[in-house]
Amino acid sequence: MQKLQPKIKDVAHVAGVSTATVSRALTQPERLSESTREKVYEAIRATGYRVNKAARNLRTRRAGAVLVLVPNLGNPFFSVILSSINEVLAANGYSVLVFDSQQPSARGQVVSDYLLNGSVDGLITLDGNMSSAMGETLKSANMLRNVVFCCEWSDEMSLPSIRSDNALGARLAVDHLFSLGHRRIGHVTGPSDNILAQVRKAAFETRCAELGLSIAPDWIIPGDFSLASGALAAEQIAAMPERPTAVFCASDEIALSLISRCKHLGVSVPRDLSVIGFDDLEIAGFVEPSLTTIRQDRTRLGRLAAEELITRLNSVQPQEASRIVLAPVDLIARESTMAIGAESFPPNMA
Amino acid sequence: MQKLQPKIKDVAHVAGVSTATVSRALTQPERLSESTREKVYEAIRATGYRVNKAARNLRTRRAGAVLVLVPNLGNPFFSVILSSINEVLAANGYSVLVFDSQQPSARGQVVSDYLLNGSVDGLITLDGNMSSAMGETLKSANMLRNVVFCCEWSDEMSLPSIRSDNALGARLAVDHLFSLGHRRIGHVTGPSDNILAQVRKAAFETRCAELGLSIAPDWIIPGDFSLASGALAAEQIAAMPERPTAVFCASDEIALSLISRCKHLGVSVPRDLSVIGFDDLEIAGFVEPSLTTIRQDRTRLGRLAAEELITRLNSVQPQEASRIVLAPVDLIARESTMAIGAESFPPNMA
DNA sequence: GAAGCTGCTGTAATCGATTACATCGTGATT
DNA sequence: AATCACGATGTAATCGATTACAGCAGCTTC
Structure with a gap:
């Protein structure tokens, strides 16, 4: 058995002041004379007092x-x-x-x-x-x-x-791929009811149109931001008769698993397919190839x-x-994107 | 301007009962007659009443x-x-x-x-x-x-x-590698002041000793669970004159980045080095090679x-x-570990 | 020296619920 | 018919702080 939590009354008693004064010491110390203030502080220390949040909340309506x-x-x-x-x-x-x-x-x-x-x-x-x-x-x-x-x-x-700035992010992604020579660009989307997915997809399409790129309908692959949907997208891409040469993924998770699955399927990233993600998760810099992506702060x-x-x-x-x-947002260029047609030897074959 | 939140008194008034009754309807409805209870519920609905948490907390001391x-x-x-x-x-x-x-x-x-x-x-x-x-x-x-x-x-x-069961996890990891023929096993640890890291390391060493394996001191590589420490560990392993053939990592993050970095350095996983992690993060199943690991539920x-x-x-x-x-905990065997000496062709070279 | 300030502190009402205790009506028991 | 038990409900104290208002001392000002 032990003593109950001390309340403001106890502190007031120890300090030899009123509860109002104790309360003031807590919330508006500048309104007290220095000597009283110190007395109260000392009493608080001595009693181990903590304000009761519920009581304070009730009274202050916060x-x-x-x-x-x-x-x-x-x-x-x-x-x-x-x-x-x-x-x-x-x-x-x-x-x-x-x-x-x-x-x-x-x-x-x-x-x-x-x-x-x-x-x-x-x-x-x-x-x-x-x-x-x-x-x-x-x-x-x-x-x-x-x-x-x-x-x-x-x-x-x-x-x-x-x-x-999601639209900017999508634009940066397309421009990056475009500047690397890509003209056949795909997109794996987020869930269709998600505002981020919608904006990124719309900006992707707009930018492609501005650049005069024509996007085959099946290059727009519905996803849901998840790892699983990235793997699925890889399967679909690998099976395409006319593959895109690059793909913009609505999330890093999609991009990461898409790359891994592509490797499984014999599609090499970035040689056969450039991939760019969105988010810049910490792991994006630690995978192989490291992931080019749009960083969100x-x-x-x-x-x-x-x-x-x-x-x-x-x-x-x-x-x-x-x-x-x-x-x-920033484009973080890493290894998962490369200029189209450029020769490259993966490090482990050098 | 709008009405204040209704309080229990308002509900009581509308229902034509006392505040005590309203309170009971809220916390011990079985103590009221059905008719009163319904009257109160109706009044609550009508007024849009919600209990004030601060007041309740103050009174109930919860x-x-x-x-x-x-x-x-x-x-x-x-x-x-x-x-x-x-x-x-x-x-x-x-x-x-x-x-x-x-x-x-x-x-x-x-x-x-x-x-x-x-x-x-x-x-x-x-x-x-x-x-x-x-x-x-x-x-x-x-x-x-x-x-x-x-x-x-x-x-x-x-x-x-x-x-x-961290000790079991470490044991499962060692046994798995041992049964694949590995006799030279390394360990990348977590932070030395972390209890999980300590237990896993101790169990690793104990199990190795039980199996008669001798562990070179530099095969125990200090890490801190992070991606960065995994990459560092890879550098150290690659530079060793006498490398282990397998390494047990104290976390999946370590294992994932270690694998990626190894690839960069020309050390192929699992051919040259088997790697096993700990945790079973979702992404462990979506990387290439997928990560063998100890699953924590x-x-x-x-x-x-x-x-x-x-x-x-x-x-x-x-x-x-x-x-x-x-x-x-469970051992989830995936692709990042393989029998020592076994031939394997990475899928993308088939 | 009275009035008016100013700065410091105390008294007591208040926030909105819960609940111990009291009350009342009803039916069972003796 | 008196007593009792019991269930349903009401009255009012209570939880522990904040703060409006008041009081008081000391100073200034005219």
């Missing part, structure tokens, strides 16, 4: 926490983002609640509960598929001010959004999203409703 | 939340675990707070704050390096009952721990840890102080 909605927590793409979100929020005194938006538990319900029952002050969603029901919930709870999209977004909902995306939300939470006057921040 | 401490959130190994933890906890009405234990913010302080100020009811830590200060904190807060280690653990602290690990914690939170009488649950 939660000091933010919900982060992740589509598929198991996907490594998101973890770095989550990490940087965590960093910024923690530095600003907020806790981070995570929820996997693909969780079977009736998700709309659960998420709006978080928002409505005061568990969190705001929401960062990495999932662009926000149900309209949830949009309504947010609106009715006057919570729309406290939502930020990160990476993905929804066009139907005008909310602030931090995202990579995931750390920055997370950080910006967290900062945007904090700004909104702290400001009294409403911010610009739907601010869009485009984070730059 | 938080309905669990903190998950992750060492390096950016590491894909952890995200699947986090996902399954989230699943189980969410299904049991708990929220999940995450914190990256490698965060620069004075971590000990932050974490013990979570525990002491009532923000969370318990802790699942994937980080075995628990500072003794934090141990003290937990003890003094009577929180030791509500902590569960997952994956990693600390020998100095007798707390419940859900972990893979990460979903199960997360689930078990969450269930263990929930049991402890729900039970009044203290549970067995330091229950250790060993989750089984």
Whole structure:
């Protein structure tokens, strides 16, 4: 058996002041005389006092926490983002609640509960598929001010959004391949209901058209960002009578498994097929051949999203409703793309 | 401007009952007559009422939340675990707070704050390096009952721990290589202060000794689980006058980049060197050659840890102080290991 | 020296739920 | 008919902080 957590009253008693003074020492120390302040600090130290979060939250009507909605927590793409979100929020005194938006538990319900029952002050969603029901919930709870999209977004909902310049990424990819002499370029897409997949595909097609490239319909291969879909795409490409000479993949995972599967099937990358990915996962630089890709600055995306939300939470006057921040992307040229027709000897045959 | 969130009083008024009755309808519906219960439910629906979490938490002295401490959130190994933890906890009405234990913010302080100020009811830590200060904190807060280690653990602290059978994993790896005829086996370790790395290395050495294998000191290569350390290890192996014919890597990330780097250096896997990893990341099955590895059932690990914690939170009488649950591991034989001396033609040269 | 400031601190109301205890009606028991 | 038990419901205390308001001391100002 042991003593109960000391409360503010105990501290006040030890310090010989009122609870109000203790509370002030905690939240607005500059309003106390130095001597009282020190007395209180000393009493806090002596008693081992910690403020009770629930009591504070109840009184201040704040939660000091933010919900982060992740589509598929198991996907490594998101973890770095989550990490940087965590960093910024923690530095600003907020806790981070995570929820996997693909969780079977009736998700709309659960998420709006978080928002409505005061568990969190705001929401960062990495999932662009926000149900309209949830949009309504947010609106009715006057919570729309406290939502930020990160990476993905929804066009139907005008909310602030931090995202990579996906169209630029697709353009950079096509231009890179074009400049290497490729004229027959394929694309493995992400899931058709995903906004990122849509934008990348559209930009891919636009850019190809601008460059006067004609894309055979079967060179556009539907995928879903996953490793499995990349392997499938490789099978399809290998079986084509008229193969593209290069392929732009909507994600690094697609690209990585596509390359591996191609090797299995006797299609050599980059000699027979140049491959470019999207994301720049850490492993992209550690495979053989290393992966040419479009880098998204995931750390920055997370950080910006967290900062945007904090700004909104702290400001009294409403911010610009739907601010869009485009984070730059870069082409990282590595070994999985090469000039068409160029001779090359894989290192292990030299 | 819009109406404030309805409170329990409003619901009570609409339903024509007392607040106590509304509260009971929420938490112990079986104690109400059916007619009253329905009346209350109807009023809740009509008003759009949600319980205020802070008020409930204050009164019940519970938080309905669990903190998950992750060492390096950016590491894909952890995200699947986090996902399954989230699943189980969410299904049991708990929220999940995450914190990256490698965060620069004075971590000990932050974490013990979570525990002491009532923000969370318990802790699942994937980080075995628990500072003794934090141990003290937990003890003094009577929180030791509500902590569960997952994956990693600390020998100095007798707390419940859900972990893979790491020693078995190392043994399976050695036996697999041995049965393929390998007698010169190397090991790339994890960080020396990591308990998993220690156990795997010790079990590796023990098993080698049991089998009568003599391991040259420089075949034990210090690594840190990372991709970068795998590449470095490859350089070292390639430069050895007396190379091992097989190497057991303490993580899949090490193994993957080691294989790729070997290829670069003209060392062919598995022909010149068999490689076996640990973890079975999803990508292990999608690289070329695919990776032989020791599978950890990460979903199960997360689930078990969450269930263990929930049991402890729900039970009044203290549970067995330091229950250790060993989750089984499996050898997944793929292409990165082969019998020594066996002829093989990589598929792309067939 | 009275009035007015200013700076510091205390008193007590308040946030919104839960729950111990009290009350009341009803049917069973003696 | 009196007593008791029991189920359903209401009254009001309580959880532990924050903060509006008030009080008070010391200084300035006229």
